[in-house]
Amino acid sequence: MLYLIDGHNLIPFVDGLSLKQMDDEMKLLEVLQDFSRVNRVKIEVFFDGATPGWAGTRSYGNIRAHFVRKGETADDAIRKRLDQIPTGSGVSVVSSDRQVQAEARNHRAAVIPSGEFARNLRWKPSPPPKKKKGSQIELSDDEVNEWLELFGEE
Numbered sequence: 001m002l003y004l005i006d007g008h009n010l011i012p013f014v015d016g017l018s019l020k021q022m023d024d025e026m027k028l029l030e031v032l033q034d035f036s037r038v039n040r041v042k043i044e045v046f047f048d049g050a051t052p053g054w055a056g057t058r059s060y061g062n063i064r065a066h067f068v069r070k071g072e073t074a075d076d077a078i079r080k081r082l083d084q085i086p087t088g089s090g091v092s093v094v095s096s097d098r099q100v101q102a103e104a105r106n107h108r109a110a111v112i113p114s115g116e117f118a119r120n121l122r123w124k125p126s127p128p129p130k131k132k133k134g135s136q137i138e139l140s141d142d143e144v145n146e147w148l149e150l151f152g153e154e
């Protein structure tokens with residue numbers, strides 16, 4: 001499964017992220033790395049407005065980040081990328097931009113609004129099992145000796 005993501009469109013929907021943060025793109029990449037690893041999917045994320053010298057494509061694990069130079073948009077870059085992928089190949093496009101969504105549908109790609117995708121982003125490990133009432137923690141002989149050395153035998 002491949003996700004094409006409009007990065008700056010997604011950031012405002014992700015808990016704890018804001019477009020006002022200096023490192024908003026890197027923080028989003030961290031969140032997407034977790035999502036990619038847990039779900040075993042590939043992600044290409046597009047950010048427009050790259051500063052001079054920063055435009056280009058970089059890999060972060062299973063994620064390819066496209067930093068689109070000023071004068072072009074992430075929307076255009078996503079459209080170009082869709083043109084490179086065979087129609088109906090199981091790609092999902094994450095954006096709330098209606099033009100990007102329409103282009104994705106024309107390529108028979110699945111469309112996921114940014115807010116909906118963001119709700120599934122934070123991977124939370126399952127909580128540890130609850131201890132039964134009356135259960136006791138057992139210590140090894142070495143652990144008991146260590147406690148006795150620290151606190152005395154009284």
